[in-house]
Amino acid sequence: MVTTELRRDPITGRSVLIDLTAQPHPHDFVLEPVRLDDAPAECPFCEGREADAGPELLAWREGGPANTPGWSVRVVANRRPMLRIEGGQDRRVEGVFESRDGLGAHEVVIETPMHDQAVHRLDADRLWRVLWAWRTRLQDLKRDARFAAAVVFKNHGRAAGARLDHSHSQIAAYPIVPAALDEKVRGAGEHYGRTGRCVFCDLTAQELTDGRRTVSDTLSIIAIAPFASRVPFEAWLLPRDHAPRFEEVSDATLEAMAVILKDVMARVDWALERPAYNLVLHTAPFSGDADAGFHWHLEIIPRVTRWSGLEWGSGVPRNPVSPEEAARALRAVAIG
Amino acid sequence: MVTTELRRDPITGRSVLIDLTAQPHPHDFVLEPVRLDDAPAECPFCEGREADAGPELLAWREGGPANTPGWSVRVVANRRPMLRIEGGQDRRVEGVFESRDGLGAHEVVIETPMHDQAVHRLDADRLWRVLWAWRTRLQDLKRDARFAAAVVFKNHGRAAGARLDHSHSQIAAYPIVPAALDEKVRGAGEHYGRTGRCVFCDLTAQELTDGRRTVSDTLSIIAIAPFASRVPFEAWLLPRDHAPRFEEVSDATLEAMAVILKDVMARVDWALERPAYNLVLHTAPFSGDADAGFHWHLEIIPRVTRWSGLEWGSGVPRNPVSPEEAARALRAVAIG
Numbered sequence: 001m002v003t004t005e006l007r008r009d010p011i012t013g014r015s016v017l018i019d020l021t022a023q024p025h026p027h028d029f030v031l032e033p034v035r036l037d038d039a040p041a042e043c044p045f046c047e048g049r050e051a052d053a054g055p056e057l058l059a060w061r062e063g064g065p066a067n068t069p070g071w072s073v074r075v076v077a078n079r080r081p082m083l084r085i086e087g088g089q090d091r092r093v094e095g096v097f098e099s100r101d102g103l104g105a106h107e108v109v110i111e112t113p114m115h116d117q118a119v120h121r122l123d124a125d126r127l128w129r130v131l132w133a134w135r136t137r138l139q140d141l142k143r144d145a146r147f148a149a150a151v152v153f154k155n156h157g158r159a160a161g162a163r164l165d166h167s168h169s170q171i172a173a174y175p176i177v178p179a180a181l182d183e184k185v186r187g188a189g190e191h192y193g194r195t196g197r198c199v200f201c202d203l204t205a206q207e208l209t210d211g212r213r214t215v216s217d218t219l220s221i222i223a224i225a226p227f228a229s230r231v232p233f234e235a236w237l238l239p240r241d242h243a244p245r246f247e248e249v250s251d252a253t254l255e256a257m258a259v260i261l262k263d264v265m266a267r268v269d270w271a272l273e274r275p276a277y278n279l280v281l282h283t284a285p286f287s288g289d290a291d292a293g294f295h296w297h298l299e300i301i302p303r304v305t306r307w308s309g310l311e312w313g314s315g316v317p318r319n320p321v322s323p324e325e326a327a328r329a330l331r332a333v334a335i336g
Numbered sequence: 337m338v339t340t341e342l343r344r345d346p347i348t349g350r351s352v353l354i355d356l357t358a359q360p361h362p363h364d365f366v367l368e369p370v371r372l373d374d375a376p377a378e379c380p381f382c383e384g385r386e387a388d389a390g391p392e393l394l395a396w397r398e399g400g401p402a403n404t405p406g407w408s409v410r411v412v413a414n415r416r417p418m419l420r421i422e423g424g425q426d427r428r429v430e431g432v433f434e435s436r437d438g439l440g441a442h443e444v445v446i447e448t449p450m451h452d453q454a455v456h457r458l459d460a461d462r463l464w465r466v467l468w469a470w471r472t473r474l475q476d477l478k479r480d481a482r483f484a485a486a487v488v489f490k491n492h493g494r495a496a497g498a499r500l501d502h503s504h505s506q507i508a509a510y511p512i513v514p515a516a517l518d519e520k521v522r523g524a525g526e527h528y529g530r531t532g533r534c535v536f537c538d539l540t541a542q543e544l545t546d547g548r549r550t551v552s553d554t555l556s557i558i559a560i561a562p563f564a565s566r567v568p569f570e571a572w573l574l575p576r577d578h579a580p581r582f583e584e585v586s587d588a589t590l591e592a593m594a595v596i597l598k599d600v601m602a603r604v605d606w607a608l609e610r611p612a613y614n615l616v617l618h619t620a621p622f623s624g625d626a627d628a629g630f631h632w633h634l635e636i637i638p639r640v641t642r643w644s645g646l647e648w649g650s651g652v653p654r655n656p657v658s659p660e661e662a663a664r665a666l667r668a669v670a671i672g
Contacts, residue, residue: 004418004438006512014515017418017438027372027499036363082340082353082646082654095542096527096535097563102340102353153645161644163363172650176342179350180651191432199432206431227433278645301648308497309489309614310418312637314508315516318418 006316009228010191010203012183015316016228022320028305034157034276038165040115044079045166047071047113054079057107058136060129073129074110075137075171081106083172089146105141105150105173109133112167118156119167120265127258130169134281135254137171138247142286147173149181149285152246157276160303169279177285184282185290192293200295201242203227208240213323215330216263220256223264225323225330232321233272233330235264235300244284244291261298267333268302271326276303342652345564346527346539348519351652352564358656364641370493370612374501376451380415381502383407383449390415393443394472396465409465410446411473411507417442419508425482441477441486441509445469448503454492455503456601463594466505470617471590473507474583478622483509485517485621488582493612496639505615513621520618521626528629536631537578539563544576549659551666552599556592559600561659561666568657569608569666571600571636580620580627597634603669604638607662612639 003020044052050067054076064070083104091100111119111130119130134152141150154169155162177185191199207213207224215235216223223237237260243249249257268277278301284294311317339356380388386403390412400406419440427436447455447466455466470488477486490505491498513521527535543549543560551571552559559573573596579585585593604613614637620630647653 004420006436006438008434010432010434015512019418025499027494032368082355084340096346096538097542098344098346099341102342151649153649155644155646158363159642161642161646163361170645172646174650174652176351178650178652180649183651202432206433278648280645280649282649299648301645306495306497308491309506309616309637310491310497310508312614312635313487313489313516313616313618314510314514315519316510316514 004318007228009187009226011187011199013187014183014228016230017316017318018229018322019318019320020322028320030159030276030304030306032158032276034159034274036158036162036165038115043115043164043166045108045110045164045168046115050074053108053110058133060132069113071113072126073112073133075133076108076110078106078108078170083174085144087175089175100175103175104147105144105171107137107171109137109169109171110166111169115166117167119154119169120262120269122262124255124258124262127262128254131254131257131261134169134171135247135249138283141171141173142247144173146175147286149174149177150283151178151181152279152281154279156278157303159276160278162276180280181282181285185285185294188293188295189290198242198293198295200238200297204238204240213327215267215327216260218256218260220253221260223260225327227323229319229321229323229326230317231301231303231305231319233268233275233302233304233326234323235268235326235330237261237264237298237300238295239297243296244294246281246283246296249296257298263335264300264330266335267330268300270333271329272302272304277301278303340654343564345523345562347523347535349523350519350564352566353652353654354565354658355654355656356658364656366495366612366640366642368494368612370495370610372494372498372501374451379451379500379502381446381500381504382451386410389444389446394469396468405449407449408462409448409469411469412444412446414442414444414506419510421480423511425511436511439511440483441480441507443473443507445473445505445507446502447505451502453503455490455505456598456605458598460591460594460598463598464590467590467593467597470505470507471583471585474619477507477509478583480509482511483622485510485513486619487514487517488615488617490615492614493639495612496614498612516616517618517621521621521630524629524631525626534578534629534631536574536633540574540576549663551603551663552596554592554596556589557596559596561663563659565655565657565659565662566653567637567639567641567655569604569611569638569640569662570659571604571662571666573597573600573634573636574631575633579632580630582617582619582632585632593634599671600636600666602671603666604636606669607665608638608640613637614639
């Protein structure tokens with residue numbers, strides 16, 4: 001007997017169908033190899049090939065001039081940007097249709113100089129520098145008044161949309177608040193309007209008390225399997241205290257973040273046998289209007305299943321692994 | 337130089353990034369084979385194995401008793417339902433979390449008695465019977481006052497989430513209006529409130545005049561590549577005249593629908609070299625509250641690309657093929 005539960009995401013109000021009795025089915029899972037098998041000799045992100053990746057916007061380097069070897073993290077403009085700083089701001093309206101230039105920024109954070117080093121295998125102090133690069137670039141992008149918000153994301157593996165094996169993340173700044181962030185901002189705003197409290201703070205407090213969905217924990221950051229997880233082994237990392245913006249976090253919080261991110265990614269990597277995954281960082285829109293109710297957080301989204309017409313047609317994902325079960329499995333992984 | 341355009345979907349308000357200068361990139365595309373290579377000898381949907389699929393809720397048959405061979409279309413309950421009619425209606429609230437039973441219905445429409453016959457290769461009169469089964473089952477499900485809405489969908493091929501090769505579609509009835517339908521209902525409602533007109537009617541009239549995105553056409557139904565297409569070669573089929581509900585269409589409209597659906601699917605099949613795809617049918621929620629502004633339609637969603645962290649993080653899909661270009665390519669396919 002199949003038993004499913006419709007669960008409502010407390011931030012967005014969106015529903016998911018958690019299948020509490022699912023039996024793993026081979027057709028549910030992605031069959032593609034994770035790696036793309038790029039030739040390292042042609043990889044534009046490898047140390048020594050700085051000119052191929054383009055001039056650096058930011059780098060963590062031990063010394064030496066810009067755009068030469070000696071860096072551990074390096075940020076460059078995406079060579080095939082989805083959003084460009086040269087765009088105009090005008091809306092074009094034609095009957096019911098509206099469009100505008102793809103104005104914005106699209107940057108690449110090269111997370112390591114070495115070709116074959118996954119970010120979840122970096123030492124915590126190396127991972128810290130990746131988070132530092134995210135923070136620094138967000139601080140800079142925020143100064144451009146044409147941008148409404150930015151999202152940081154990462155594609156690891158073919159099924160997650162990666163086009164290069166060399167470990168990197170991406171930062172995209174938009175002239176609008178993009179939909180996935182906007183629905184969180186709206187939902188959090190409604191909760192704040194109704195209760196005077198941040199919904200992420202309420203959620204974090206409840207998860208710490210409950211414990212069934214906690215995966216890992218530090219003094220400042222908690223990792224949970226979200227109540228309305230959209231995919232198996234989805235995990236969220238949230239600061240315990242109210243903090244709307246990632247670009248304003250302290251060095252100490254970045255340190256805690258590096259430690260817990262490495263820990264949780266190692267657990268996911270073990271439990272799902274080296275899956276493809278996406279990372280998504282959501283920080284408050286640049287305007288500041290949403291700061292009272294918004295709370296930055298990082299999503300880990302393993303890409304081991306695929307969406308069918310059920311998801312496209314209803315917008316209600318079916319998740320064959322409950323977050324309680326995923327959290328239990330992730331807690332049980334022996335680390336270190 | 338990459339040029340992208342942010343386009344707003346006139347129904348939902350959601351944005352997409354259309355890449356007007358994309359060069360096809362092999363890593364963009366799904367590599368999986370479309371077929372699952374099920375053994376026909378074990379297929380529960382094949383003629384002669386009616387007991388394996390379960391008792392029929394509906395069948396089009398030339399004669400003979402129920403649950404025996406002789407049918408051309410057959411509807412059964414899904415053996416692993418995502419939603420079940422036995423569920424309760426109560427909401428469970430625990431702090432910020434809300435859940436409820438997966439109450440609803442989940443049915444399978446077996447579109448042909450033959451194992452190796454894709455729905456887009458059926459004759460129009462056979463395809464008519466599939467649409468007739470959708471209509472008839474929706475009429476019945478609507479009578480259950482516990483259901484708020486239903487969605488019909490189809491998964492063709494592995495990348496589209498299919499679990500069986502034997503051609504079938506699915507009908508899911510929900511105790512809520514599911515998100516993907518709800519955001520259309522809300523958007524259409526706003527347009528209706530502002531203008532007194534149906535946004536789908538406005539859109540259809542504009543596309544018929546413009547012509548750049550029309551793919552195919554009958555007296556009663558039009559096929560377009562939507563202005564804010566989310567994936568390459570997305571296509572929508574819409575009735576020309578205002579019609580909120582698929583379950584109320586006439587036999588003649590079903591006929592026109594079968595003809596144009598077969599035509600457009602043949603074009604997509606040729607242009608993308610037999611892609612995996614989903615079909616989604618959206619009809620107004622059962623309550624009738626949205627009927628003035630809603631308009632039934634069918635989406636064809638080829639699954640030849642994959643979503644990355646860009647889509648998960650922003651909710652703004654990148655589409656590397658403009659709908660104008662897709663429509664031109666689809667119109668150019670020589671059919672018949």
